[in-house]
Amino acid sequence: MYSKIVMDHFKNPRNQGRMKNPDGVGKVGNPTCGDVLWFYIKVKDGIIEDVKWETYGCAAAIAVSSIVSEMIKGKKIGDVLKIKNRDVLKGLGNLPPIKIHCSILGVEALQEAIYDYLSKNHMSIPEELKKAHERNVKTLNALEEH
Amino acid sequence: MDYAATTPVDPRVVEAMLPYFTEKFGNSASLHSVGQEAEAVLESCRRKVAKLLGARPSEIFFTSGGTESDNMALKGIALANKNRGKHIITSQIEHHAVLHPAEWLEKQGFRVTYLPVDKYGMVDPASVERTISEDTILVSIMHANNEIGTIEPIEEIGKICRKGGVYFHTDAVQSVGKIPVSLKHIDILSSSGHKIYGPKGVGIIFIKEGTKIEPIIHGGGHEHGMHSGTENIAGIVGYTKALELCIKEMKPETKKLLKFRKRLIEEIDKIPDCWLNGHPEKRLPGNVHFCFRFIEGESLILLLDQKGIEASTGSACSSKSLKPSHVLTAIGLKPEEAHGSLRLTMGRFTTQEDVERVIKVLPGIVERLRKISPLGK
Numbered sequence: 001m002y003s004k005i006v007m008d009h010f011k012n013p014r015n016q017g018r019m020k021n022p023d024g025v026g027k028v029g030n031p032t033c034g035d036v037l038w039f040y041i042k043v044k045d046g047i048i049e050d051v052k053w054e055t056y057g058c059a060a061a062i063a064v065s066s067i068v069s070e071m072i073k074g075k076k077i078g079d080v081l082k083i084k085n086r087d088v089l090k091g092l093g094n095l096p097p098i099k100i101h102c103s104i105l106g107v108e109a110l111q112e113a114i115y116d117y118l119s120k121n122h123m124s125i126p127e128e129l130k131k132a133h134e135r136n137v138k139t140l141n142a143l144e145e146h
Numbered sequence: 147m148d149y150a151a152t153t154p155v156d157p158r159v160v161e162a163m164l165p166y167f168t169e170k171f172g173n174s175a176s177l178h179s180v181g182q183e184a185e186a187v188l189e190s191c192r193r194k195v196a197k198l199l200g201a202r203p204s205e206i207f208f209t210s211g212g213t214e215s216d217n218m219a220l221k222g223i224a225l226a227n228k229n230r231g232k233h234i235i236t237s238q239i240e241h242h243a244v245l246h247p248a249e250w251l252e253k254q255g256f257r258v259t260y261l262p263v264d265k266y267g268m269v270d271p272a273s274v275e276r277t278i279s280e281d282t283i284l285v286s287i288m289h290a291n292n293e294i295g296t297i298e299p300i301e302e303i304g305k306i307c308r309k310g311g312v313y314f315h316t317d318a319v320q321s322v323g324k325i326p327v328s329l330k331h332i333d334i335l336s337s338s339g340h341k342i343y344g345p346k347g348v349g350i351i352f353i354k355e356g357t358k359i360e361p362i363i364h365g366g367g368h369e370h371g372m373h374s375g376t377e378n379i380a381g382i383v384g385y386t387k388a389l390e391l392c393i394k395e396m397k398p399e400t401k402k403l404l405k406f407r408k409r410l411i412e413e414i415d416k417i418p419d420c421w422l423n424g425h426p427e428k429r430l431p432g433n434v435h436f437c438f439r440f441i442e443g444e445s446l447i448l449l450l451d452q453k454g455i456e457a458s459t460g461s462a463c464s465s466k467s468l469k470p471s472h473v474l475t476a477i478g479l480k481p482e483e484a485h486g487s488l489r490l491t492m493g494r495f496t497t498q499e500d501v502e503r504v505i506k507v508l509p510g511i512v513e514r515l516r517k518i519s520p521l522g523k
Contacts, residue, residue, distance in 0.1 A: 010445070011449075031482035032482055033462070034463045054443065054518060055520070056442060057442050057463065058444040058445055058519060060463075061442075062445060100199075115509065
């Protein structure tokens with residue numbers, strides 16, 4: 001069902017843990033649906049210096065969290081914001097169709113963490129990220145009402 | 147640890163089946179001696195199964211398995227009795243092999259009541275009695291639940307149905323060969339071969355004499371017209387042998403499984419933030435079912451698999467529908483609780499070592515997933 005890469009990230013998750021005093025936090029998902037992703041980032045000079053995450057969910061959700069953390073560590077915020085869920089899927093050697101939403105959740109958690117960092121520090125937020133944030137908040141509220 | 151999903155075929159069953167693939171391969175409908183030999187074996191199997199279950203041979207029909215038997219029961223009774231009434235009663239925790247035919251019948255103009263269950267997964271016989279109305283034609287309540295192992299009060303329900311002049315069907319796929327089954331108050335019963343150390347693709351339906359039922363598969367008129375299609379003689383021989391062994395060995399096997407079950411429940415219960423689902427006593431001897439807070443079942447299953455333990459979960463993430471198990475929501479669990487469910491089911495070849503391995507590795511796996519999870523901190 002899962003690729004070798006997915007199973008490797010699931011069994012040996014990278015950058016897993018909780019971060020003390022993060023510069024940005026992104027929280028997405030809902031326990032009712034079975035996936036919750038929390039992303040923590042530390043940023044220095046526009047570069048993601050460190051990343052940690054905590055995830056409640058299936059193997060796909062855990063593997064997505066792990067690979068996204070690997071993909072963004074040491075990268076410029078501008079480049080990180082270009083990451084799409086298809087890049088995550090490519091990195092994982094794909095996911096079963098029913099688990100594609102996990103890869104989307106990973107990208108959303110990342111967007112939320114960066115949005116949190118930029119807005120907390122009163123920095124300018126790219127228009128696209130603003131829109132993504134609005135979408136993510138809307139999804140989150142819909143899930144909670146559900 | 148996943149015997150409720152399926153069981154390996156007992157080597158003694160394989161041995162009994164083998165000649166029927168090569169030497170004794172006849173079609174029971176043929177007039178020549180090879181065919182007649184098949185016919186003789188078929189009828190001898192029917193007599194044996196009838197005797198083992200306490201039925202008449204004419205009341206036993208071989209099918210392709212539990213799902214087909216359940217379909218025959220619901221659709222067959224509905225079609226044959228639609229002029230008498232259009233109401234069917236079942237429960238919310240039935241197997242999909244009962245629920246989906248029931249939903250299909252609703253689309254055909256039948257009315258179906260899905261009775262709720264209590265927190266242990268028990269159907270209240272009084273609720274069956276209350277729900278039976280003038281146009282009720284069938285009640286279908288499973289004998290034992292496949293997920294949480296709860297054994298339903300089918301004797302009482304059967305009596306109520308008989309009193310009310312309503313047919314009673316029970317899906318006994320999880321109970322036949324595992325616990326005693328009495329046909330006294332049952333009109334129709336489904337059983338499957340692969341849950342009792344027999345082959346897949348074979349099962350039976352018991353239909354009490356005088357029951358008004360229509361076949362759903364038409365053709366050459368096999369099985370007295372109830373199930374057309376050349377009989378799967380090897381499978382039928384396998385089912386018969388498997389049932390015979392289960393019933394013969396039920397006592398010692400139950401004793402062993404009850405000991406294992408007690409040990410597992412006591413030890414797993416020591417893990418923080420978890421609880422047992424299903425009835426504490428009225429449950430299948432081989433069934434253990436727990437929920438763990440803050441973690442998700444699919445991850446749990448995959449990590450257990452890494453340690454050589456095969457288990458199952460009612461989590462949404464492991465289902466094709468992305469919905470948590472209907473059984474777990476019916477017993478009142480919230481989706482986030484159902485996601486953290488673990489089913490361990492034991493059987494004939496489960497050893498003390500298997501049980502000890504679960505006890506040894508499960509706490510660590512739960513802890514590991516909880517460390518990854520943001521919930522509960």
